[in-house]
Amino acid sequence: MPAAPHSTPAAGSQPLYLIPGATGGPASAAAAEAPPAAGPRTVAEVLEQARIEPVLQELDRDLVGLAPVKQRIRDMAALLVIDRLRRAQDLSAAAPSLHMSFTGNPGTGKTTVAMRMAEILHRLGYVRKGHLVAVTRDDLVGQYIGHTAPKTREVLKKAMGGVLFIDEAYYLYRPENERDYGQEAIEILLQVMENQRDDLVVILAGYKDRMERFFRSNPGMSSRIAHHLDFPDYSPSELLSIAGKLLAEQDYRFGPAAEAAFARYLERRIVQPHFANARSVRNALERARLRQASRLFADAERAYTREELSTVAAEDILASRVFGTEPPSDLAPTEETP
Numbered sequence: 317m318p319a320a321p322h323s324t325p326a327a328g329s330q331p332l333y334l335i336p337g338a339t340g341g342p343a344s345a346a347a348a349e350a351p352p353a354a355g356p357r358t359v360a361e362v363l364e365q366a367r368i369e370p371v372l373q374e375l376d377r378d379l380v381g382l383a384p385v386k387q388r389i390r391d392m393a394a395l396l397v398i399d400r401l402r403r404a405q406d407l408s409a410a411a412p413s414l415h416m417s418f419t420g421n422p423g424t425g426k427t428t429v430a431m432r433m434a435e436i437l438h439r440l441g442y443v444r445k446g447h448l449v450a451v452t453r454d455d456l457v458g459q460y461i462g463h464t465a466p467k468t469r470e471v472l473k474k475a476m477g478g479v480l481f482i483d484e485a486y487y488l489y490r491p492e493n494e495r496d497y498g499q500e501a502i503e504i505l506l507q508v509m510e511n512q513r514d515d516l517v518v519i520l521a522g523y524k525d526r527m528e529r530f531f532r533s534n535p536g537m538s539s540r541i542a543h544h545l546d547f548p549d550y551s552p553s554e555l556l557s558i559a560g561k562l563l564a565e566q567d568y569r570f571g572p573a574a575e576a577a578f579a580r581y582l583e584r585r586i587v588q589p590h591f592a593n594a595r596s597v598r599n600a601l602e603r604a605r606l607r608q609a610s611r612l613f614a615d616a617e618r619a620y621t622r623e624e625l626s627t628v629a630a631e632d633i634l635a636s637r638v639f640g641t642e643p644p645s646d647l648a649p650t651e652e653t654p
Contacts, residue, residue, distance in 0.1 A: 355404025362397045366439040375432050379425050380561065381554040388545050389433065396440045411514045413542035414442065417531075419524035420547030423593030426521045427481065429545075434479040437517060444477035444515065451480065453487040456501040464497040468504045476516055485520035486530035502534060509540045550593050552582050558594050562601055568626050577633035578604075584638045600636070607632040 356362045363369050372393065375386060392414075399412060414437065418426040431448050438446020451471055458464040472480065482488070488498040509518050520527065520537075524546060531538035550558065556579055563569055570578065581600060585591060608628050612620060 356401060357404065359397055359401070362400050362440075366397075366400075366441075368393055368397075368436050368439050371432055371435050371439065375429070378561075379428065380557045381550055382425055382429075382547065385425070385429060385545050385547055388543070389429065389436075392433075392543060393436055393440075396437070396442060400440060411442070413513065413540070414517045415509055415513070415541050416517070416519045416543040416545060417527060417541045418519055418521040418545050418547060419527045421523065421549055421593060423595030423597075424547035424549065425594065426547055427483075429547075430479060430481045430519050430521070433519070434517075437479065442514075443479065443517060447475075447478040449475040449478065449480050450483060452483050453498065453501075456482070456505075457488065457496075457498050459497075461497075464500045465504060468501045472504070472508055472516070476512070479517045479519060481519045481521060484522045484526075486522050486526040489530055489533055491533065502537065506536050506540065552579065552586065555582050555586075555593070555597050559597050559601060562598055563628065566605075568601075568605065568628055571627040571629045573630040574628050574633055577630040581633055581636055581638055588638070601628075603636065604628050604632045607635050 434448045437443045456468045490496040
C-alpha cells in the first residue's frame with residue numbers, strides 16, 4: 317500500500333496526514349473562492365431542496381423516547397440550514413465543526429442516530445456520500461510497530477465523504493501499556509479531524525464516565541468535539557413500547573396477558589447485571605419467539621391460523637429464567653457494538 321501523501325512539515329513538527337483520494341467538501345477553500353450562485357432564501361426552500369424533514373420525522377417515528385437527543389439533532393439541523401442560507405447570501409461560510417461525542421449505555425440508539433445524522437449531513441451538502449463507517453479499536457490499532465498507521469489511514473479513506481463512528485473510543489487510549497499503539501491512531505485522527513473536517517465527520521461513542529476520562533487525558537481530541545449528546549437509559553414504559561415496535565416489524569404481537577408478563581420481565585431484568593436497554597429487549601423477544609415456535613411445533617397435525625402464528629403468549633414470556641432462580645441467558649458481559 318503506498319504511503320499517504322503529506323505536506324512538508326516544519327522543523328520539529330509532526331507530519332500532516334492526508335488521506336489518498338480525499339477531496340474537499342462544499343466548504344473547501346476552492347468553493348469559498350467561487351462567486352456566489354443564486355441559492356435558497358428561506359428555511360422552507362432549504363428543507364424542500366435537501367429533503368431532511370422526512371429524516372427527522374423518521375427519527376421521531378422509529379426511536380422511542382430520547383427527547384433530549386432528538387431536540388439536539390433538530391438544533392444541529394437548524395444550524396446547518398441557516399448556515400446554508402448564509403452561504404447563499406455570500407456571508408461567512410466557514411465549515412462548522414461537526415465532530416460529535418455520543419455517550420450512554422449500550423442499546424440506547426447511538427448507532428441509529430449516527431446513521432440518521434450522516435443522512436442529514438449528506439442531504440445538506442456537508443458530506444459527499446453520507447455513508448457511515450462504524451469501527452472499534454481493533455479496526456484502527458495494530459499489534460506491532462508500523463501496523464497502526466496503515467490500518468488507521470485505510471479506515472479513514474473508507475470513511476471520507478461520510479461519517480466515521482468509533483465505538484468505545486476510550487479503548488484507543490491505554491496509558492497503562494507502554495507498548496500500546498493507540499496513541500498513534502489518536503494522533504492521525506486528530507490531524508485528519510482538523511485538516512479534512514470539510515469531508516469527514518467523526519463521532520466518538522461509549523459509556524459517559526469512560527468518555528469523560530478519555531477527553532481529560534486527550535485534550536486535543538476534546539477540543540475538536542463541538543457537540544456532546546448524552547443518550548439516557550429507557551424507562552420501563554419506553555422499553556415496553558420498543559418491544560411492541562420490534563414485534564410489529566416482524567408481524568408478531570403480544571397475546572392476552574403477554575404484554576403484562578413482559579412488563580414483569582422488564583422489572584426483573586433491568587436491575588440485573590449487564591442490562592443493555594433496547595438490545596436486551598430484542599434478545600428477550602427472540603427467546604420468546606423461540607419458545608412460541610417450540611410450543612406450536614409440538615402439535616404437528618394442527619392447522620394454525622394467521623393470528624396463532626403471529627401471537628406471543630404470556631407463557632412464552634413467563635418461561636424465561638428471569639422468573640426462576642437461574643440468571644437469564646443474556647447476562648454475559650455486553651459491550652457497545654455498531
